[in-house]
Each structure stands twice: as structure tokens, then as C-alpha cells.
Amino acid sequence: MDLDRTRIYGLVGLLAVATLCGCLQNTDVSAETEPTASTCMNCHNGSLHNDYAGGGLENPHPFPGAGSIECSVCHGGDPNGNGMLGSHVPPPPEIGDENNQIEDRRAYFNRLTLVGIDKFPDYEVNGVTYTALDYLQFVNPGDLRVVTQGKSCGACHMAHAECVSKSLLATEAGIFSGAMYAIGIDNQVPAQQTLYGDTAADLAFRAVSDPDFVHDPSVVGPVGELIEFPVISQRNTGELFRNDAFNATDLSADQLADGRAASGSNLAKLFHEQVAFTCGDCHLGSAGANNRYGDYRSSGCTACHMRYSSSGQSASTDPNIRKNEPIDPDDIDEPERAHVDRHLIRGIART
Incomplete structure (x- = not known):
């Protein structure tokens, strides 16, 4: 695998x-x-x-x-x-x-x-x-x-x-691992820290592993384990949200002399969290932001095989589905949610 x-x-x-x-x-x-x-x-x-x-x-x-x-x-x-x-x-x-x-x-x-x-x-x-x-x-x-x-x-x-x-569509290992590599954060899987010039993937939406994995030096890229990319922030002062420790003036000390961010530092945590929320909503493990015109979908298999209209509004013949939800597809409001266009499994053309 x-x-x-x-x-x-x-x-x-x-x-x-x-x-x-x-x-x-x-x-x-x-x-x-x-x-x-x-x-x-x-x-x-x-x-x-x-x-x-x-x-x-x-x-x-x-x-x-x-x-x-x-x-x-x-x-x-x-x-x-x-x-x-x-x-x-x-x-x-x-x-x-x-x-x-x-x-x-x-x-x-x-x-x-x-x-x-x-x-x-x-x-x-x-x-x-x-x-x-x-x-x-x-x-x-x-x-x-x-x-x-x-x-x-x-x-x-x-x-x-x-x-x-276990595919990149689900794990999003390229974005999660690549972002951390870009700021110099050490690979979080010890056995993979030296693989491929220390560029091996280590992070994913959820942890996955292959107990039968055997490293082949002639092939670049494969790994046997990815660990979960955690969401750090919470709505309390103990984490990122409204935490004075994450003020910009206090983060410069977290940058090493060679320009890398210190692993485990507040600067690394802040960058990590920005990646999670701004770049990390396209994988199949969640429904993404799911809050604006043209970006409505669900998670997993549904993301490809149950189509949503650009407005997120339903055209289903189910009498119990609200057909005008969201009322304004560009400004979805609590507690609105999008609905599949029709309750039909769709095939996806092979490429």
C-alpha cells in the first residue's frame, strides 16, 4: 500500500x-x-x-x-x-x-x-x-x-x-505534511525522519497505517504510517483562541537562526492551525467548509457520488426536504445546511 x-x-x-x-x-x-x-x-x-x-x-x-x-x-x-x-x-x-x-x-x-x-x-x-x-x-x-x-x-x-x-484524497497528506516541512518542522514519525531526504509524509486527517509495509529504496514516496493532524484550537483561553501567548510580538523568538520554526513552539502551532482551517477542508474526511455557493458537498463517498447543486438547494421529490435551504447560498446561516440535488447515486467517469 x-x-x-x-x-x-x-x-x-x-x-x-x-x-x-x-x-x-x-x-x-x-x-x-x-x-x-x-x-x-x-x-x-x-x-x-x-x-x-x-x-x-x-x-x-x-x-x-x-x-x-x-x-x-x-x-x-x-x-x-x-x-x-x-x-x-x-x-x-x-x-x-x-x-x-x-x-x-x-x-x-x-x-x-x-x-x-x-x-x-x-x-x-x-x-x-x-x-x-x-x-x-x-x-x-x-x-x-x-x-x-x-x-x-x-x-x-x-x-x-x-x-x-488511504488515498491522498482522504488523508490530504501532501498538504498537511508538506506545510510542516515547508517551515522546517521535524517529521513526527521517527522511523520516517530520514526517508527521501527527510521529505516523507507523516500527517493525515486521520491516522492510517500498513502493517505489511516494507521500504523499497528504489521507489520514492511510499510510507507505512501517517499520524493524525490534530486540531489545536479550542474556544477557551487555554489554547489559541484569545490566548495572549500567540500575540505576534511574542512569536519571533520561536524562529530559529536558519529560518525554521521551532518544533512544538507557539509559532509552529499557529501555522499548523492556519493550515488546518484554510487548506485542510478539501479532503474526503469532512464535508469541507460547506458554507458558500459552489462549495457545497458532503464527506467520503458522498462527495463524488451524491451531487449537490451550486446553490446547495434540493430538487428532490422527497416532501420532507426543505427546498429553499439555504435561503441565501452565498450567506448560509445557522442552522441551515445544504442538501443533495437529487437522492441518486451518480457514477464518476474514469480518467
Whole structure:
């Protein structure tokens, strides 16, 4: 496995998101008289059976051999729950409902970008314990943090999921590692500090490794491990935000005589954080900034295989999707979020 190669062929072959996976067979329900539809199907599509025969939500995966995958196979939730509250996976308290996202900017940021959700602890709602990945799977089954667990898309396309999760499109190792190299920060993986003239990649959106990796001196670039590129800042005085230790006048001492930034210094931390927020939102591990016209998407498989309009507004026939959200695509406001154009898996042309 070469962690520094894009391996785009893995991504373009990846059928992704939502109801992509589960691999159920088509069933003939024409002879049935009693309703058999899940709560999801009945509410979002209107059909009495799990066949997308209603006038609502589009069938996202109308492919031979798996043309009527039930919603919960990929999204999770309770297909037999009572209404929205009984069927949907509730958000973790760090995100909360829309009223909370209006008041709590961090909660809204995490919901909009999907950043950091996998870090939230388990939580309990109405006697049921949920994990953060349960919620992440519900809002985006194509997220790489979900599919690499063998869920949703990964249930049928695990080889693709593993390939993509280790590609540059997912790790963004070139930007994260390259930025730190540019200011002279030491490689953070000791075994890789001398590789390729000390230019080996060491950082990624999430840690990845290859236990079978063997260094080949005749090949430049491959590494066996990437560690997580952490987000340092917090909204408190103990970190970067409103911390007097990061005033410009105090940072000059963190620059070495040869021009490099001292590893672990406040100057290095500040540069690190700027890279994370200004250059680090294009990888598949999150939904990116997701807050302006022409930049709306989701994370993971969904980023390529579920198209968004430039405005982020939905044209789906699902009656429960707000079609005018965001109201102003150039100025999205809490608690608005973008929606896929249509609830349909799209193929990506091979290049």
C-alpha cells in the first residue's frame, strides 16, 4: 500500500452514500395487500411497500441485484419507529437540535462540516445508547469513518472503502505534511525522519497505517504510517483562541537562526492551525467548509457520488426536504445546511 498516492481509480469505482449498500435483492410485492413499508419509506416516499413506488424520495440505488435497499440498511435508525422521533438517530449533545446550533457556533460548525463528530463520546437518549458514528452514519452513510467500519457502503464495497481512505484524497497528506516541512518542522514519525531526504509524509486527517509495509529504496514516496493532524484550537483561553501567548510580538523568538520554526513552539502551532482551517477542508474526511455557493458537498463517498447543486438547494421529490435551504447560498446561516440535488447515486467517469 502506498499511502502517498491518490489512487483515484479506487474512488471512481466506489459507489457511495446513503442507500448504496446492504446488497438486498429485489422483491416482488405486487401481490401483497398489507402495508410492509418501513417508517422511512412511508414518510419520505409514500409507498406502502419498500419499493420506492410512491411519488416521493427517489430510489438512490436502482441497480440490478440491489434495487430496493431499505433505508435503514445504510442510514441506520429504527425502520419501525414511531414517526421522526422514533425512527431518526438523535444528535449527540455536542450538536443538539437546530435551536442549539443557533446558539452554539461550535455545534453548528461540527454539524455543517462533519468535523470531529467521531470524537464525541457515547450518549443516551430515551434509554437508548448511541455512538457518535451512529449519528454520523445517519446523516451521511458515505462518510469514510463509517464505511471503513464495514457499515453502509462498506458492507458491499469494503475494498474500495479501504483503498480510498488511504488515498491522498482522504488523508490530504501532501498538504498537511508538506506545510510542516515547508517551515522546517521535524517529521513526527521517527522511523520516517530520514526517508527521501527527510521529505516523507507523516500527517493525515486521520491516522492510517500498513502493517505489511516494507521500504523499497528504489521507489520514492511510499510510507507505512501517517499520524493524525490534530486540531489545536479550542474556544477557551487555554489554547489559541484569545490566548495572549500567540500575540505576534511574542512569536519571533520561536524562529530559529536558519529560518525554521521551532518544533512544538507557539509559532509552529499557529501555522499548523492556519493550515488546518484554510487548506485542510478539501479532503474526503469532512464535508469541507460547506458554507458558500459552489462549495457545497458532503464527506467520503458522498462527495463524488451524491451531487449537490451550486446553490446547495434540493430538487428532490422527497416532501420532507426543505427546498429553499439555504435561503441565501452565498450567506448560509445557522442552522441551515445544504442538501443533495437529487437522492441518486451518480457514477464518476474514469480518467
